[in-house]
Structure formats: structure tokens, C-alpha cells
Amino acid sequence: MNSYLFQKGLSGELELFPHIIEFGLKKVQTIRLSSFPIERTTAFSIYYIWDGRYDWNIDGDPYILYPSDLALVLPGQTLGSPRSTFDIGSISWLTLDNSHGSWSGFSPTESRSIQKILELNAIPVAAGMKEAGRIFQQLTQELHLQEIGFQTRVNQLIDALLILVTRQFIHQSHSQRDFSGSFMKLEQELRKNLSHQWAVDEMAALVGLGTTAFTEKVKSYTGFSPLNYLINIRISEAIKLLKQTNTNLTDIALDTGFYSSQHFSTTFKKLTGYTPSQFRKDNTDKP
Amino acid sequence: MNSRQDCILTIDLGTGSVRIFAFDLEGVFIGSMKGSYPTFHREPDQSEQDPEQIFITVLYVLKNLLTERIKPAGYHVTAICFSAAMHSVLPVDKKGNPLGNAITWSDNRGKQEARELKNTSLGKAIYDATGTPIHPMSPLIKIAWMKNQDKERFNKTTRFLSLKSYIIQQLTGETIIDYSLASATGLFNIHSFQWEQAALDYAGVTVSRLPELVPVFYSTLRLRGEFQSSLGLSSNTKIIAGASDGCLATLGAGVWGEGKATITVEQSGAVRVVGKDVLIDEKQRLFNYVLTKDYYVSGGPTNNGGVIFEWFTREFGSFRKAFDLEDSMAGLIQEASRIPAGSDGLLFLPYLLGERAPIWNANARGLYFGLNMQHRQQHFIRATIEGILYEIYSIGKTLEEHRSIHTLSINGSFTAYPFWAQMIADIFNKPVHVKNNSDSIGLGAFLLTATEMGLYKSLEEATRGIDVPGMYRPDRNNHEVYMRLFRIFERLSSKLADDFEDIANLQS
Numbered sequence: 196m197n198s199y200l201f202q203k204g205l206s207g208e209l210e211l212f213p214h215i216i217e218f219g220l221k222k223v224q225t226i227r228l229s230s231f232p233i234e235r236t237t238a239f240s241i242y243y244i245w246d247g248r249y250d251w252n253i254d255g256d257p258y259i260l261y262p263s264d265l266a267l268v269l270p271g272q273t274l275g276s277p278r279s280t281f282d283i284g285s286i287s288w289l290t291l292d293n294s295h296g297s298w299s300g301f302s303p304t305e306s307r308s309i310q311k312i313l314e315l316n317a318i319p320v321a322a323g324m325k326e327a328g329r330i331f332q333q334l335t336q337e338l339h340l341q342e343i344g345f346q347t348r349v350n351q352l353i354d355a356l357l358i359l360v361t362r363q364f365i366h367q368s369h370s371q372r373d374f375s376g377s378f379m380k381l382e383q384e385l386r387k388n389l390s391h392q393w394a395v396d397e398m399a400a401l402v403g404l405g406t407t408a409f410t411e412k413v414k415s416y417t418g419f420s421p422l423n424y425l426i427n428i429r430i431s432e433a434i435k436l437l438k439q440t441n442t443n444l445t446d447i448a449l450d451t452g453f454y455s456s457q458h459f460s461t462t463f464k465k466l467t468g469y470t471p472s473q474f475r476k477d478n479t480d481k482p
Numbered sequence: 483m484n485s486r487q488d489c490i491l492t493i494d495l496g497t498g499s500v501r502i503f504a505f506d507l508e509g510v511f512i513g514s515m516k517g518s519y520p521t522f523h524r525e526p527d528q529s530e531q532d533p534e535q536i537f538i539t540v541l542y543v544l545k546n547l548l549t550e551r552i553k554p555a556g557y558h559v560t561a562i563c564f565s566a567a568m569h570s571v572l573p574v575d576k577k578g579n580p581l582g583n584a585i586t587w588s589d590n591r592g593k594q595e596a597r598e599l600k601n602t603s604l605g606k607a608i609y610d611a612t613g614t615p616i617h618p619m620s621p622l623i624k625i626a627w628m629k630n631q632d633k634e635r636f637n638k639t640t641r642f643l644s645l646k647s648y649i650i651q652q653l654t655g656e657t658i659i660d661y662s663l664a665s666a667t668g669l670f671n672i673h674s675f676q677w678e679q680a681a682l683d684y685a686g687v688t689v690s691r692l693p694e695l696v697p698v699f700y701s702t703l704r705l706r707g708e709f710q711s712s713l714g715l716s717s718n719t720k721i722i723a724g725a726s727d728g729c730l731a732t733l734g735a736g737v738w739g740e741g742k743a744t745i746t747v748e749q750s751g752a753v754r755v756v757g758k759d760v761l762i763d764e765k766q767r768l769f770n771y772v773l774t775k776d777y778y779v780s781g782g783p784t785n786n787g788g789v790i791f792e793w794f795t796r797e798f799g800s801f802r803k804a805f806d807l808e809d810s811m812a813g814l815i816q817e818a819s820r821i822p823a824g825s826d827g828l829l830f831l832p833y834l835l836g837e838r839a840p841i842w843n844a845n846a847r848g849l850y851f852g853l854n855m856q857h858r859q860q861h862f863i864r865a866t867i868e869g870i871l872y873e874i875y876s877i878g879k880t881l882e883e884h885r886s887i888h889t890l891s892i893n894g895s896f897t898a899y900p901f902w903a904q905m906i907a908d909i910f911n912k913p914v915h916v917k918n919n920s921d922s923i924g925l926g927a928f929l930l931t932a933t934e935m936g937l938y939k940s941l942e943e944a945t946r947g948i949d950v951p952g953m954y955r956p957d958r959n960n961h962e963v964y965m966r967l968f969r970i971f972e973r974l975s976s977k978l979a980d981d982f983e984d985i986a987n988l989q990s
Contacts, residue, residue: 432534438579466538467708
């Protein structure tokens with residue numbers, strides 16, 4: 196395999212793939228100073244190690260990468276070598292812009308779930324990813340040969356790579372043994388992004404379960420369906436905002452994930468017996 | 483069905499979930515529902531819960547139970563009684579609004595304060611007066627910790643509530659704490675039934691910064707109008723103050739008299755007895771909580787109950803289905819049952835979470851001891867369960883220095899496994915009756931309410947009707963094997979104190 200580099204706007208091979216920012220393979224035989232300083236990245240990249248031993252720092256944490264390891268770097272994270280040099284070896288990478296556009300075969304929910312899971316990924320390195328290596332090889336071939344149907348094949352291969360990486364990270368972060376631990380992590384995510392319109396399959400994906408199994412598990416664990424559990428969190432956060440701030444009701448409604456202040460008021464009243472404004476008055480005017 | 487039949491609801495605010503039970507006036511169970519809430523551990527030793535989420539969960543479950551079970555069956559709610567986990571602290575401002583999260587029993591941030599106070603003459607005097615061991619679990623220590631380490635919150639706090647006080651305040655507008663729950667705060671004198679001045683001084687608070695003390699039968703509170711209409715409950719529904727979960731589980735287990743003790747094994751565990759007198763333990767190993775002025779519930783708690791077997795299962799069990807812990811645990815127990823009692827000399831000390839009674843050593847850690855080449859994986863499973871129960875036996879043995887115990891009533895999710903129930907019978911060498919724990923708490927709260935309503939003359943009479951379910955008889959041979967190992971267990975537990983200290987320091 197020889198080194199090559201395709202870049203958006205410069206390489207004709209990428210003309211049909213505006214979502215690919217870079218696709219390349221690099222073979223390094225001599226170490227050059229300052230060839231790989233730690234810098235902030237702006238796009239989404241997947242690296243695959245063919246050969247060598249790489250001493251990297253990904254978003255502040257040290258990792259050592261070996262052949263058939265895969266690394267994932269998200270926009271805004273930092274990446275580089277602590278010695279600022281690119282180690283000897285060969286490596287493939289694919290850099291995508293962060294928009295999951297119409298090129299992909301994913302459904303909107305799948306696309307959202309995959310993005311969420313990859314964003315949450317705490318360990319950006321996966322070992323033993325030979326399958327990813329095969330996908331990189333096929334991508335290289337398709338882009339070089341440009342045979343009939345290559346546009347579809349390239350996009351399919353990128354989808355396949357994203358699925359592979361996402362599944363791997365789910366298995367890495369969930370042992371499928373500790374539901375309370377996994378549920379706790381999900382809880383934290385829900386709280387962090389309360390204004391997000393969470394769908395059940397999205398929540399299920401974060402725990403690494405299918406929707407049916409997830410719903411059943413949450414119901415027996417919490418006594419509530421996933422969406423009702425989410426309403427619990429939404430209302431309890433709303434209560435705090437009503438009591439502690441002067442934020443207007445519409446903003447509270449949207450911040451805590453309700454569609455509208457009307458939706459918020461109805462749900463709030465149904466559960467607590469108070470309208471939000473009555474509740475605020477009762478809890479802030481008292482001596 | 484009659485057009486209007488009366489019923490009683492019991493609301494248990496447990497460590498991880500609220501459970502609401504409904505009984506008719508004869509004590510016949512109508513239905514129950516639960517809703518869980520999370521515990522946050524955002525820094526080492528921290529355990530907190532969101533009071534607003536707990537409140538919403540209570541309302542939600544209550545509403546669902548009423549609309550799905552109670553009303554369709556034509557029942558009318560005459561009274562609602564509360565039980566709750568002990569030792570929580572929730573600081574609130576002058577409007578009664580929470581200042582941050584509630585601190586729950588397992589929060590250990592006050593360990594420094596507890597260590598310094600425990601063996602002083604003041605610490606000993608506070609323990610004798612309040613019955614609550616000097617430990618980070620105790621609200622006494624939690625408030626003192628806040629005074630020292632979170633001054634801003636301490637100074638802003640108008641009142642220090644329990645979670646139960648907060649829920650009752652939200653529902654009724656009144657700020658109370660019952661004697662029973664108060665007796666687990668380390669601030670309440672269990673002899674005079676008033677706040678203990680020496681404890682208040684130590685914590686840096688005055689009586690005005692605590693909820694109003696009321697008896698467990700206190701029944702004059704009523705729901706706020708908004709909740710009467712949103713829940714569809716009548717304005718004369720009695721709200722009964724109720725008691726702590728531990729005291730009510732003991733009442734509901736029917737352990738009300740000489741010679742009886744109750745063992746609970748949930749995530750944590752406890753052994754308890756009931757009596758008219760306080761147990762005086764020089765070494766401060768036992769708690770003395772009150773239910774009413776006539777009854778003390780005394781005993782000792784363990785950190786390392788079923789949670790340890792869950793840990794073992796998660797790490798070493800086989801999972802046929804994702805997250806199916808129950809199935810995996812059942813499989814392990816099956817395997818353990820093929821190994822003889824005593825695990826062929828493999829011994830386990832279960833102190834993974836440090837330990838409370840009877841050794842009260844936060845630095846204690848786990849240990850498998852006596853391994854030889856013949857030990858297989860199955861031995862580890864059995865030894866793990868045996869170790870958890872030796873620890874519980876060591877609490878029982880401490881209690882037996884004060885009271886004689888002839889029969890045991892056991893409850894909690896882990897005692898539902900016959901293998902565990904039989905092992906408890908064998909280790910204790912006493913007959914064992916099994917009851918369901920959350921049922922016991924609910925039943926205890928029902929009996930309390932029914933007694934308040936005059937359906938029973940006394941709590942003692944109320945417990946007479948409790949049916950005594952299936953019994954396990956001890957096997958003497960197994961008992962002897964267990965006792966040979968228990969002697970080593972006991973010796974190691976005290977002998978290793980220095981090494982526990984060293985290894986815990988190394989881990990921190």
C-alpha cells in the first residue's frame with residue numbers, strides 16, 4: 196500500500212462526496228520534528244492503524260495504539276502526539292463533516308442515535324478492529340477505480356464503518372450486566388440534554404438495548420415507561436426553576452423539554468394539581 | 483363490590499424508590515405500585531437525592547394507583563400513612579424550599595467528624611441519650627459536616643428536614659417529624675422524647691431549625707386543597723405521620739415480643755429486636771430507635787448485604803440475556819448448592835463497602851481466605867453467600883449478649899431464595915420464618931394506622947393476627963461446620979484492623 200491523500204475541494208475523487216473532508220493513508224518511515232503536535236480538531240475522524248506503535252493524546256488522555264486498533268476523534272477534541280512527532284508506521288483515516296446528510300442510508304432516528312452514542316463515547320479507542328481495516332481497503336479501491344456504482348458503494352461503506360464503530364463502542368461501554376449502572380449513565384445524559392426531544396429508541400440505543408427490551412427493563416426497574424420517567428425528570432427540574440428563578444414559563448417549558456408552555460402547563464397541572472404560575476406564586480410569596 | 487368500601491394507603495419512601503400499598507380495613511392487600519428515583523454520587527463519599535424528583539414520583543405513583551386500582555374497585559381512602567428510610571437530611575430555606583439535594587444515609591462525607599466525636603465523652607453521652615451510633619450516616623454528623631465544610635449552605639438553612647418531612651410538608655403545608663424517624667437522627671433523646679440539647683449544640687443548631695416533633699400516631703394533618711382535587715381524595719382523609727421503615731418492617735414482621743428477632747437482607751441488611759427497654763452497649767455497636775413511647779427497636783445494620791452478591795454476579799456470573807441479573811443470580815445459587823456447607827474451608831469476609839455493625843470500621847475490606855488447589859469456582863459462590871450471612875450472624879450474636887432470641891423472622895429480596903433462608907436457619911441454629919420486606923413495611927404502616935383508628939387496642943394486639951408463613955428448621959450438622967468457620971471469620975475481622983487501615987489508605 197502506498198500513501199495517498201484525497202482532500203475536499205482539491206481531489207476530483209471526492210467531487211461526488213462533499214461530506215468527506217479527507218481520506219488518506221500515510222506511511223511514515225522517518226520521524227520528523229513537529230509533524231504531529233497536539234491540536235484541536237474541527238471535524239469527525241476515524242483512524243485505523245495498519246502498522247507501527249503510536250503514542251497519542253486524544254482529548255487530554257494518553258493512548259497507545261497498535262495495529263488493527265481504531266481511534267475516533269470528535270469535532271472540538273484535541274489530537275496529537277505528546278512528542279509532537281508522527282510515529283513510524285502506516286495509518287488510514289477518514290474525516291467527515293459532522294452533518295449526517297442525505298448521502299447516508301440511515302433513517303433520521305438511526306442517524307441521531309449513532310451521533311449521540313459516538314458523542315458520549317468515553318473511551319475513543321477500540322482494539323481488534325480488523326473489520327474496519329477491510330472497509331478502509333474497499334473504500335480505497337472504490338475511490339481509486341471509480342467503477343460503475345461507486346458513489347453508492349462508497350456511501351454504503353461509510354455507513355457500514357459508522358455502524359461497526361458505534362456497535363463496538365456500545366459493547367465497550369456496557370457490559371450488559373449492570374443495568375443500574377447503565378441506567379444511571381442514561382439518567383445523566385437525559386438531565387444534561389433535557390430540552391432535547393428524546394425518542395425511546397434513542398434512549399434504548401444509549402443503553403445498548405432494542406426498544407422493546409429497553410422499555411420492559413425500565414418499566415420493571417423504575418415503575419415507569421421510559422417517556423413517563425422522562426416526564427418525572429422534566430417536571431422536577433421545572434419545579435426547581437419555578438421556585439428558584441424568575442425565568443418565564445415559556446423558557447422553562449422549552450428548557451425542560453416540553454413542546455410549548457401549553458404542553459408544560461397541562462402536564463404540570465395534571466401531575467401536581469397546580470398550574471405552573473399558581474405553583475410559583477404559592478412557593479415564592481409565602482413568608 | 484360495595485359502592486363505598488374504606489381503604490388505607492401506606493407510602494414508603496425507600497432508599498431507591500417509593501412504594502405505595504393499599505389495604506382494606508381488615509388488612510387485606512388490595513394493590514401496590516412503585517416508582518424509583520436515582521441516587522447521585524458526584525464526588526467520593528457523596529450520596530444525594532433530588533427532593534423534587536422524589537416528590538413528583540410520589541404524586542405520580544399515588545395518582546396512578548388511585549386511578550388504576552383504587553377508584554375502579556370502588557374504594558374510598560380514609561387514611562394515608564408514611565414510612566421512610568432513616569438518616570436523610572434536607573436543608574430548606576425560610577420558604578421551605580430545598581437548598582440543593584437531600585443527603586441520604588450512605589453519604590460518608592462526615593467520616594472525619596464521626597471519627598473525632600465517637601470515642602470522646604461527649605460522643606458517648608450523645609450515643610447513650612440518642613441511641614444512634616456516632617457514624618457518618620447520622621444526621622447529627624451530616625449537619626456538623628455541613629457546618630464545617632459547606633458553611634454557606636449551613637448558614638442559609640432555615641430548617642434541616644428529613645426527606646419524609648419534606649414530602650409531608652409539600653402535601654400538607656406542615657413541617658413535622660415523627661418520634662421514630664427522629665430517633666434515627668442522633669439529635670433526639672430516646673428517653674425524654676425531646677431534641678437532645680448536647681447533640682444540638684454539637685451540630686450547631688437550635689430546636690427552631692428542626693421540624694416539629696410528633697408521635698407516630700399523629701393524625702391531624704390534611705392534604706392541601708389542590709391535592710384533594712387533583713387526586714380526588716376527600717378533605718377528611720387522615721394523614722398519619724407514621725414511622726421509619728426499619729421500625730415498621732419489624733412491626734409488620736410480627737416480631738413483637740420476647741425471644742424474637744427479625745433479619746432484613748436487601749442491598750444492605752439489619753438484625754433487630756423489639757423491647758420495652760433500651761439496650762445499653764458499652765462499645766456503641768447497636769442502635770436503639772423508638773416506635774412509640776412503649777417500644778424500642780434495637781439492633782445493628784450492615785452495609786454488605788445483597789449488594790455484595792449482586793457485585794459477585796455482575797463480575798463473575800454468566801448472563802444468558804442482557805442485564806438479566808435475577809436469572810444470573812439464580813444460576814449461581816443453583817451451582818453453590820452443589821458445594822457442601824462451609825465451602826470446604828473457603829472463607830469470605832464481605833466488607834467491600836466498609837462495615838457498620840458490629841465492627842464499625844469504614845476501612846474494612848473484602849477477603850477470600852483459606853484458598854487451596856481443590857477450590858473451584860462454585861466454592862467462591864457459596865463462600866460469598868456464607869460470608870454475607872456470617873456478617874449478619876455477627877450482629878445477631880452481639881444482640882444475643884443482651885437478649886435471648888429463639889426464633890427469627892426474615893425478610894428482604896434475598897431471603898426469598900430458599901437457599902439463603904435455609905442457610906440463615908443453619909448458621910443461627912434457629913427456626914426461620916420468611917416474609918417479604920416491602921410487604922412488611924407496608925403491613926407495619928397499615929397496623930399502625932389501624933391501631934390509630936381504633937381497629938386494634940394496641941400495636942401488640944395488631945401484630946397477633948400476622949400469619950407466620952413457611953418455616954425453615956436448622957440443620958445441626960451444618961450449624962457446627964459453619965461455627966468452626968465463623969470463629970475464624972470473627973478473629974480475622976478484628977485481627978486485620980491495621981491491615982484494613984493500610985489497604986484502605988492505599989486505595990483512597
